[in-house]
Amino acid sequence: MRLITADMLEDLAVGAAVLGTGGGGDPYIGKLLAQAAIEEFGPVRMLRLEEVADATWVAACGGMGAPTIVIEKTPAGDELDAAFAAYESAAGRRVEAIIAFEAGGMNSMAPILAAARRNVPLLDADGMGRAFPRLEMETFNVYGVDANPLAVADEHGNVVVIKARNSALSEWFARAVTIRMGGQSWVVNYGMDGATARRVSVPGTMSLALGIGATLREARAAHRDPIDDLVAFFATTHYKRAVLMESGKIVDVERFTKDGWAMGSATIVPFDRRRAPVTVTIQNEYLLARTAERMLAIVPDLICILDFDTATPITTERLRYGQRVNLLAVQTPPIMRTEAALAVFGPRCFGLDHDYSPIAGLRRWDE
């Protein structure tokens, strides 16, 4: 058991935003919300998967919708209460522990906020090991847990409970409701017992996020290159391999909201002008990085855009022309690269016309 206190949230939010690969919502807004909850309700107990009892009822929670909208529709902090109440009533069970459905700036914070408000522990794990744009893209779903019943609530007190035939249909209906809630909503789903959670979750992602955040903070304090430290840190984790793919300037950002997702692309022109520009494809998250000639990295591996000087992760909705950035790729852990997993969140699940190809062969361009 580890206690999450307010002073840890900055590291956690930054680290989760790195794992969020541009998605998972704004870490700054998420941090403020979690901070307020911990100040009011006290620190949150975080359990490793091995520590959760077999029979403990676990549910996942987080924000759903286009992260572009959260910035304008700032949450009050109690939006998840209605979703939990509706979930518990529909499932006929009290939620005794909370798990993040994804690791992302906002969506690592929302479960902390909920755990603090409800006085239940948080699990050190999640269902994506990163952020993905769709709620069926969960290791929970890949390994046999149903997203239903799913409760979705907005800030006006509207609540919808979905019992669909499978997790993908649950996402299908919840997305339609979320769009009509103004493009952003709050969700509780994937109820399961502790023994199941242990089997189907990506372990240790909250600790991992804390470690990423601490690594970047300490590197900056020591005036070391934070990217070097970050690559070294990943080597000590089950993600293992991180590669700096490019450094350059954002010259083009195309962004639009479609079917409830933040879509678009960004182009990075390398500082070394002899090198080819890199285009990054966005669907809430960064899904594909490629030059005209070759693919650099593709989902489910992590594609992260970090501020060139500070290594602060930049979420898709904060991308701007002229930003100087590092483009980092991180290999995802084995549980996320099985055939079953790639069938649910491999490149073709996003309409990308590529097979998954691990980044393991890539090297930093200036090495």
Added chain:
Amino acid sequence: MRLITADMLEDLAVGAAVLGTGGGGDPYIGKLLAQAAIEEFGPVRMLRLEEVADATWVAACGGMGAPTIVIEKTPAGDELDAAFAAYESAAGRRVEAIIAFEAGGMNSMAPILAAARRNVPLLDADGMGRAFPRLEMETFNVYGVDANPLAVADEHGNVVVIKARNSALSEWFARAVTIRMGGQSWVVNYGMDGATARRVSVPGTMSLALGIGATLREARAAHRDPIDDLVAFFATTHYKRAVLMESGKIVDVERFTKDGWAMGSATIVPFDRRRAPVTVTIQNEYLLARTAERMLAIVPDLICILDFDTATPITTERLRYGQRVNLLAVQTPPIMRTEAALAVFGPRCFGLDHDYSPIAGLRRWDE
């Protein structure tokens, strides 16, 4: 109490389709479904509003979506079971009597089918006194009953329960879900006690539909003009005034599905070529009949297109080029023309740039 037996369904379906003003779903498919239910589960007890006990828990039910789709997505008959189960669980009450949320070909039959399957009485009333395209356009809502909780189900076992802040928002979310259910779904909503149902419902609409159906059938059998008999029959009811506005041929039908509704228009060229063509505006129902020069009738008054020879009502999805038709307008009863009612289902609620104007001044063109 009156018993609804299978042999009454033809009259009821035809009469309700007249009240449906082109909407409310296909009477033929509805009749077959109700017939099968009565054959399997026995006749349905129909109570007048005065006969329902104050404390009896009443809920409304019917089909939601574009009627164009029901023809292709023929229901099996048990779709409402899941919606009732979800409604009862969400409301924490057993439904002891059923009311139609609209009088329409399908939506007068669905409550009969449900009443038969569940062995509960049906009320001789509805919440629209006709058909309307939106679930908040109910006298229930006008006079203070909330549509929530609302349960919506499809034929695949997907069920969604909505608890929105008001009836219009409930429609807003249910419509999005219905669109994703393939454009057609089954709904239970507007829970209320018997005393309330008495106060907020349009009384006698099931009997009225039976009377309309019988009138048309008997006129045909006696080789009388069914329109004359129909106008005479309406004069004996609380709808009172019906007017034959035009007789002619359908020369143009524009139809498309937009935001989950069957939209479009139809043009009738009078047999008397000296008279101006009439255009009828469609949003699931016939909402407005006008020539280039003047308005003939407008929602919430009923606009009915009937086969010229048989007076069979033609629903919007069955309109075809070349059909010879009578265009009938019927004044709606007082409960549907109050200021409160027009604020919920007056012309401007449909985006029509007209105020309501009663048909009372109009006369049959050849009189």
